Amino acid sequence: MSAKFIPFILASCAVVSNAAGLPRSSDCVGTIASLSDVASAQKCSTVNINAFTVPAGEGFTLSLVNGATVNLQGDVLFGNKSWAGPLFTISGDDITFNGNGHRFDGGGPFYWDGLGSNGGTTKPRPMLKIKISGTFSNLYVVNSPAQAFSVSNPGPLVISSVTVDDSQGDHPNSQSNGLAAGKCHNTDGFDVSTNDLVIENSTVKNQDDCIAINEGSNIVFKNNACSGGHGISIGSITSNHAVSGVVISGNSITNEQQAIRIKTDAVATDSSVSNVTYSGNTATGLTKFGILIDQSYPSTLGVPGAGVPISDINFTGAESTISVASGADRVAVNCAKGGCLGTWDWSSLKVTGGKAGPINNFTGIDGFSQ
Ligand SMILES: *[C@@H]1O[C@H](CO)[C@@H](O)[C@H](O)[C@H]1NC(C)=O
Ligand SMILES: *[C@@H]1O[C@H](CO)[C@@H](O)[C@H](O)[C@H]1NC(C)=O
Ligand SMILES: *[C@@H]1O[C@H](CO)[C@@H](O)[C@H](O)[C@H]1NC(C)=O
Ligand SMILES: *[C@@H]1O[C@H](CO)[C@@H](O)[C@H](O)[C@H]1NC(C)=O
Ligand SMILES: *[C@@H]1O[C@H](CO)[C@@H](O)[C@H](O)[C@H]1NC(C)=O
Numbered sequence: 001m002s003a004k005f006i007p008f009i010l011a012s013c014a015v016v017s018n019a020a021g022l023p024r025s026s027d028c029v030g031t032i033a034s035l036s037d038v039a040s041a042q043k044c045s046t047v048n049i050n051a052f053t054v055p056a057g058e059g060f061t062l063s064l065v066n067g068a069t070v071n072l073q074g075d076v077l078f079g080n081k082s083w084a085g086p087l088f089t090i091s092g093d094d095i096t097f098n099g100n101g102h103r104f105d106g107g108g109p110f111y112w113d114g115l116g117s118n119g120g121t122t123k124p125r126p127m128l129k130i131k132i133s134g135t136f137s138n139l140y141v142v143n144s145p146a147q148a149f150s151v152s153n154p155g156p157l158v159i160s161s162v163t164v165d166d167s168q169g170d171h172p173n174s175q176s177n178g179l180a181a182g183k184c185h186n187t188d189g190f191d192v193s194t195n196d197l198v199i200e201n202s203t204v205k206n207q208d209d210c211i212a213i214n215e216g217s218n219i220v221f222k223n224n225a226c227s228g229g230h231g232i233s234i235g236s237i238t239s240n241h242a243v244s245g246v247v248i249s250g251n252s253i254t255n256e257q258q259a260i261r262i263k264t265d266a267v268a269t270d271s272s273v274s275n276v277t278y279s280g281n282t283a284t285g286l287t288k289f290g291i292l293i294d295q296s297y298p299s300t301l302g303v304p305g306a307g308v309p310i311s312d313i314n315f316t317g318a319e320s321t322i323s324v325a326s327g328a329d330r331v332a333v334n335c336a337k338g339g340c341l342g343t344w345d346w347s348s349l350k351v352t353g354g355k356a357g358p359i360n361n362f363t364g365i366d367g368f369s370q
Pocket of ligand 1: 053077078079080107108109110
C-alpha cells in the first residue's frame with residue numbers, strides 16, 4: 001500500500017507510532033460498541049469492547065491482526081434465538097485477550113430444556129470458538145446455551161482465569177420436564193482438539209465435561225476447579241484421532257459424576273491415547289466413579305473395542321486424592337483384549353470411599369490396588 005493512503009485508513013482510529021516511529025495501518029485503537037463497529041475496529045492493534053448486546057441470531061466474529069490486544073470494558077450479552085451459532089469467534093496470531101473480569105452472557109435459560117445438544121430446540125454452540133495463539137484471560141462466561149468453549153488454536157495458547165458458570169442449569173425449569181435444565185451432553189466447559197494449549201486457574205460449573213480433550217498433543221490442564229458436571233475427560237475418541245502428551249495437575253473436582261475419565265468409542269479405529277500424566281488432583285463427592293477408563297463408549301462398562309489403544313497413563317508426582325460417594329466405584333478400567341498397553345505407574349493415586357470397580361483385560365497397573 002502506498003503511504004499516501006495511510007492517513008485515510010486511519011481516519012477513524014487514534015494514531016499510535018510503532019517502535020520505529022512510523023505509523024502502520026494497524027497502529028490504532030478500535031472501539032466496538034455494536035456489531036457494525038467490528039469490521040473497522042478489528043484492523044487495529046488495540047481493540048476495546050464496550051458493553052453491548054449482540055442481536056439475536058447473529059454471531060460476534062473478531063478476525064484480528066497479528067499481535068493485537070483486545071480489552072473487554074463491559075459485559076456483552078447475546079440475544080436469544082434458536083440458531084446454530086457460534087455466538088463468538090475470535091481468530092488471529094499472538095493475540096492478548098483480556099476480559100478484565102467482565103461477562104459474556106449466552107442467555108442459557110432461554111434454550112435449556114434438559115435435552116442439551118441431543119434434542120429439543122437448536123442451541124447456538126459452541127458459545128465461544130477460540131482460534132487464537134497468545135493468551136486469553138479473565139473472562140466470566142455465564143449461561144452458555146450448550147457447549148461453552150471450543151478451542152482450536154493455531155499456535156501456543158494459554159487460557160487462564162476464565163470462569164464458565166452454568167450453575168443455573170442445575171435446576172429444572174419450565175421447559176425441562178423436571179430434568180436439570182442444562183443436563184445431557186450440553187454444557188461442556190472446554191472442548192479441545194488442538195496442540196500446545198495450557199488452561200489454568202479457571203473454573204467450570206456445569207452439567208457435562210469440565211474439559212473434553214478429543215485430539216491433540218502438548219495439552220496442560222492445571223489448577224482449575226470443576227464442579228457439578230462429568231469431570232475431566234479425554235474423549236470420547238472417535239476414529240482417526242490421536243491424543244498424546246497431556247498433563248492434568250492440581251485441579252479440584254467437586255460433586256461430579258467422575259473425577260477423571262478416558263472414554264474411547266467401542267467401534268473407533270486408527271486412533272490412540274498415550275502419555276497422559278495426572279498429579280496433585282483432588283476430588284470429592286463423585287457419584288459414579290473416581291477414575292473411569294472405558295473402551296466401550298457410548299456404553300459405560302459395556303463391550304469394549306480395541307481400535308483405540310490406550311498406553312502410558314500415569315498418576316505420578318504429587319498425590320492425587322480422590323474420594324467417591326457411597327455406591328460409586330473407586331476405579332473402573334474396562335479394556336478390550338490388547339486394548340490397554342504397557343505399564344501404568346499409579347503410585348501417586350489414592351482413592352477412598354465407595355466400592356472397588358472392575359479392571360477388565362489389563363494387568364499393567366503398577367503401584368496401586370483398590
Ligand atoms: C435471554 O433469555 C434469558 C432467559 O429468559 C434471560 O435471562 C436473558 O436476559 C435473555 N437475554 C437477552 C439479551 O435478552
Ligand atoms: C495462575 O495462578 C498462579 C498462582 O496464583 C500464578 O502464579 C500464575 O501466574 C497464574 N497463571 C496465569 C497464566 O496467570
Ligand atoms: C510425553 O508428554 C510430555 C508432555 O507433553 C512430553 O514432554 C514428553 O516428551 C512425552 N513423552 C513421550 C515419550 O512422548
Ligand atoms: C475383554 O475384551 C473382550 C474384547 O476384546 C470383550 O469381549 C470382553 O467383554 C472383555 N472382558 C471383560 C471382562 O470385559
Ligand atoms: C509412565 O510410567 C511408566 C511405568 O513406570 C513409564 O515407563 C513411563 O515412562 C511413564 N510415562 C510418563 C509420561 O511419565
